[in-house]
Amino acid sequence: xxxxxxxxxxxxxxxxxxxxxxxxxxxxxxxxxxxxxxxxxxxxxxxxxxxxxxxxxxxxxxxxxxxxxxxxxxxxxxxxxxxxxxxxxxxxxxx
Amino acid sequence: xxxxxxxxxxxxxxxxxxxxxxxxxxxxxxxxxxxxxxxxxxxxxxxxxxxxxxxxxxxxxxxxxxxxxxxxxxxxxxxxxxxxxxxxxxxxxxxxxxxxxxxxxxxxxxxxxxxxxxxxxxxxxxxxxxxxxxxxxxxxxxxxxxxxxxxxxxxxxxxxxxxxxxxxxxxxxxxxxxxxxxxxxxxxxxxxxxxxxxxxxxxxxxxxxxxxxxxxxxxxxxxxxxxxxxxxxxxxxxxxxxxxxxxxxxxxxxxxxxxxxxxxxxxxxxxxxxxxxxxxxxxxxxxxxxxxxxxxxxxxxxxxxxxxxxxxxxxxxxxxxxxxxxxxxxxxxxxxxxxxxxxxxxxxxxxxxxxxxxxxxxxxxxxxxxxxxxxxxxxxxxxxxxxxxxxxxxxxxxxxxxxxxxxxxxxxxxxxxxxxxxxxxxxxxxxxxxxxxxxxxxxxxxxxxxxxxxxxxxxxxxxxxxxxxxxxxxxxxxxxxxxxxxxxxxx
Numbered sequence: 001x002x003x004x005x006x007x008x009x010x011x012x013x014x015x016x017x018x019x020x021x022x023x024x025x026x027x028x029x030x031x032x033x034x035x036x037x038x039x040x041x042x043x044x045x046x047x048x049x050x051x052x053x054x055x056x057x058x059x060x061x062x063x064x065x066x067x068x069x070x071x072x073x074x075x076x077x078x079x080x081x082x083x084x085x086x087x088x089x090x091x092x093x094x095x
Numbered sequence: 096x097x098x099x100x101x102x103x104x105x106x107x108x109x110x111x112x113x114x115x116x117x118x119x120x121x122x123x124x125x126x127x128x129x130x131x132x133x134x135x136x137x138x139x140x141x142x143x144x145x146x147x148x149x150x151x152x153x154x155x156x157x158x159x160x161x162x163x164x165x166x167x168x169x170x171x172x173x174x175x176x177x178x179x180x181x182x183x184x185x186x187x188x189x190x191x192x193x194x195x196x197x198x199x200x201x202x203x204x205x206x207x208x209x210x211x212x213x214x215x216x217x218x219x220x221x222x223x224x225x226x227x228x229x230x231x232x233x234x235x236x237x238x239x240x241x242x243x244x245x246x247x248x249x250x251x252x253x254x255x256x257x258x259x260x261x262x263x264x265x266x267x268x269x270x271x272x273x274x275x276x277x278x279x280x281x282x283x284x285x286x287x288x289x290x291x292x293x294x295x296x297x298x299x300x301x302x303x304x305x306x307x308x309x310x311x312x313x314x315x316x317x318x319x320x321x322x323x324x325x326x327x328x329x330x331x332x333x334x335x336x337x338x339x340x341x342x343x344x345x346x347x348x349x350x351x352x353x354x355x356x357x358x359x360x361x362x363x364x365x366x367x368x369x370x371x372x373x374x375x376x377x378x379x380x381x382x383x384x385x386x387x388x389x390x391x392x393x394x395x396x397x398x399x400x401x402x403x404x405x406x407x408x409x410x411x412x413x414x415x416x417x418x419x420x421x422x423x424x425x426x427x428x429x430x431x432x433x434x435x436x437x438x439x440x441x442x443x444x445x446x447x448x449x450x451x452x453x454x455x456x457x458x459x460x461x462x463x464x465x466x467x468x469x470x471x472x473x474x475x476x477x478x479x480x481x482x483x484x485x486x487x488x489x490x491x492x493x494x495x496x497x498x499x500x501x502x503x504x505x506x507x508x509x510x511x512x513x514x515x516x517x518x519x520x521x522x523x524x525x526x527x528x529x530x531x532x533x534x535x536x537x538x539x540x541x542x543x544x545x546x547x548x549x550x551x552x553x554x555x556x557x558x559x560x561x562x563x564x565x566x567x568x569x570x571x572x573x574x575x576x577x578x579x580x581x582x583x584x585x586x
Contacts, residue, residue, distance in 0.1 A: 003463070015418060015462040016425070017455055018443035027459065030517065034460060037518055038407040039475070044480050051478035052485060055295040055534020055559075056339045063335065075197035079429035080384055090427050091438045 002032045099124035104169055104322040107268055118158070118168030122151035122212050123422035125206040129266045130216060132359035135586040138251075140175050140233045141183055141216040150212040157210065165328055167210030172267040174202055174258050175216040176223055177203050177313075179303040182213075183275055186304040187221040187231040187254075190424045190431045190449025195418070200302025201334045202271060202313050211331040214267050218257030221451045222421065223278055223306045228256030228550040229514050230453040238286060238507050239264040239582040243548035244530045249507040252282030255442050258316045258351040260288040263582060267358065269317040269326050273303060275310045276409055277503075279528030280539035283316055284502035284552030287541040287580060289323045289569070290316045292527075294559045296341035297327075307416035308339075310409075310416035310531045320540060320569045324348035325429045332470040344559060351566040357391030359568065362495035366402035367526055369504065375536040376501045383542060383553045385497050386575035387568065399487040404480050406521060408484060411464050411477035413530070417454075418461025424449060433441065456517065485533040492558050502552035536562045540569045541578040552581065 005024045008031065012019040019027065061082035073086055099121055102110065107209035121484035126144040133139050147170065155170040178184045178196035185191040190223055199207075207213070220230040227234045227250040238251040239260055251260040255272035259282035262270050272279045274292035283290030291314045298313040303310060315326035328348045333338040363384060369375065384394055426432035426445030450458070491498070504525055513519050530537040536559070539552040553572055557565040 007463070011459050011463045014466060015458045016439070016442040016446055017450070017458065018440070018447035019455075024442060025553070027456075030456065031463065033217050034410065035463070035519060036258075038410050038477075040529050041404055041411075041476050041480050043487075044401065044404055044483060046479035048484065049479040051475055052482035053391075053478060053487070054339065056341065060338050061335075069189050072197065072362065076428075078112060078197060079194055081426060081430070081432035088428060090437070091441050 003028050003035060100128045101464055102268070103318050104268040105160055106317070107169060107466045108305045113338065115557055116502050118151040118154040118212060119148060121168060122147045122214070125214050125267055126194060132264055132266055132586045133236065135235055136239060136260055136264055137170065137236050137480065138218055138257045138264065138266060140185065140216045140218045140257070143182060143215045146182065147214045150207070151494060154210055155499060159563070164208065164210030165325070166206060168400050169211045171211050171218045172205060172258060172261045172272060173203055173325050173421050174219055174255055174271050176219060176273050176304045177271055178304070179203055179213065179216065181239055182216065182570070184216065184382040185232070186223070186256065187219045188449065188451070188454070190445070192431065192572045193231070194429055196302070198302060198570050201299035202303065202330045205324060205329055205332060206271070211329070211558070217261055217270055220254035220256070221454050222304065222417070223254040223273055223275055224279060224417070224453050224457055225253040226277070226520050227350060227512060227513065228253040231452050232451060232499060236260045237510070239586065240286060240507060241375045241582070241585065245547070248510050250285065250510050252285035252503070252507065254278040255282050255316060255385040259283055259290070262288045262316050262318060262586065263558040269322055271458070272312060272316045272416050273311060273313050274531065276411060276531050279314050279316060280527045280537055281503045281523055282553070283539040284343055285507040285550065287550030287578065288316050289317060289320050289538065289584070290314065291323050291327060291538040291562065292530065292536060293327060293331065293562055294341070295534045296339050297331045297562070299327035299332070299337040299340045301334055305420040307413040308420060308498040309416060309511065310413060312531070320566060320573045321349060321352045323538070324440065324566050326350050331569060338484055348562060348566050351563040352570040354567040355391065356387065356567050356571045359497065359564065360395055360495040361387050361392045362395050362397035362491050364397050364399045364402065364491070364498055364500060366399050367500045369525065372504055376504065376551060377477050379500070379543050379551050379553065380501050388498065390571045390575065391418070397495060398499070398528070401480065401483045401487050402529060405484050405532055406525055407439050408477040408480040408527045409524070409532060409550035410460070410521060411473050412481060413466050414463070417472050418458045418465065421454070421458055447503060447573040453517070473485060473522055481532045488533045488535060497564055500554045506545045506547065506549035530556055535559055536565055538565045538569045540576070542572060542573045543578065544580055
């Protein structure tokens with residue numbers, strides 16, 4: 001199915017990527033080509049096939065519910081674009 | 096001391112043991128080689144000479160006190176996808192420039208624990224999304240190989256192009272790499288090096304920047320099959336910090352290299368003989384069959400009927416997982432933060448500025464195939480096709496012990512040649528991506544040169560957790576091919 005400019009705008013919004021208006025038509029074209037190519041999967045009969053979500057057959061392991069790591073606030077804040085008094089500083093969320 | 100860099104990893108271990116040279120001398124030789132070569136090859140995005148010499152000094156002290164580990168004093172490069180404590184890790188992206196991990200990835204920690212020395216961080220396609228190294232925010236790596244009589248700059252392949260180029264140019268004795276759709280094996284094929292993607296779960300993903308978590312797997316790029324076996328043994332092992340890490344013993348992979356392959360059954364999949372495959376690659380593949388036959392293997396034609404659907408399935412599964420994994424780059428806790436009028440605008444501008452075009456393209460595809468109304472038609476469908484691809488392998492591994500295929504559909508191509516058409520670039524992984532979808536091990540071994548003097552690799556694919564058989568077979572191909580060519584030095 002061809003992807004139109006409106007769909008690109010919506011998907012870019014979902015992905016939180018600012019795409020300038022001028023790029024939307026080009027992107028729609030590119031994404032349509034890729035999606036047309038992946039649509040050949042429609043040729044494969046997958047009725048009754050269990051979707052494969054992982055190569056690892058084993059059940060995911062559980063560990064004891066205890067604290068095993070932590071106390072690294074300053075290490076974590078080291079890479080923050082902005083921080084203050086042990087907190088991340090982010091743009092205002094609530095007016 | 097330039098001959099120190101020309102050695103294999105195994106040879107260097109011997110020299111260190113016999114005290115012919117020290118780990119410091121070995122590290123210094125590599126540091127000098129990198130400083131001289133990197134302005135032209137661009138294989139390293141960060142050189143860490145002080146750290147290398149400091150680690151080498153500590154290594155010499157350990158050896159002197161009789162505590163040498165299996166990689167004691169060996170100088171390695173690390174793909175910039177691995178978090179390295181106190182040393183920048185960017186995944187080849189502007190969005191992570193300046194990010195200094197406060198922790199070490201399990202794979203690199205395993206290497207340092209075994210005595211290895213870090214020379215620096217290696218260039219790669221941004222977030223490992225690419226097959227030519229051209230999506231890197233640091234500019235592409237140039238392949239040390241050039242066509243006969245040509246001065247054209249070639250791609251080393253991708254995404255582990257820095258790793259492959261550095262090993263091929265003798266800038267390190269081996270390197271870490273990762274493979275989501277072919278990113279270890281295709282660059283190995285393009286540079287005349289050996290690269291193995293082990294079974295999914297063999298190497299911990301902890302501390303490796305995530306691209307597509309159900310496909311990502313670390314492995315080494317090395318100069319010889321034996322060197323790759325030595326490195327993989329140190330890199331592997333169960334890690335409780337990665338829930339998909341396999342809790343199984345790590346065999347002594349090196350003991351499989353040189354073992355007889357007599358009586359092993361090798362499958363030759365019909366579907367890998369694709370239209371438009373260069374004659375030389377088809378011929379090399381036939382030659383590989385003859386080599387293994389001469390070594391006593393039994394050759395069988397087999398069929399993997401869903402092969403042609405592997406790439407389209409991959410280009411749903413991988414972008415879907417990537418769009419989810421890369422949601423973390425929001426400019427709040429680490430990495431780049433752009434300005435904006437509202438919180439949403441800050442997110443949107445940060446990601447627009449920080450990500451390159453290919454990464455954006457894949458995030459958009461991923462968000463699209465996961466979005467309401469399309470999930471079943473694309474994502475669920477791809478997961479079902481993935482099951483059929485894995486079932487194909489299960490069926491042929493009832494009849495054969497391993498498969499032999501070409502690694503890539505071409506030799507190294509010119510930088511700039513294929514980046515106008517995303518699908519043409521994706522087709523690089525046509526022979527490698529099936530293995531990632533099924534979680535199986537695959538190794539690329541240099542097998543010959545094409546008419547233009549460029550290396551070509553053959554790939555061996557094995558059963559899950561049967562890397563041992565792959566090392567035996569890869570060793571047999573390596574012996575028969577007697578591939579000794581090195582790129583003529585121009586850098």
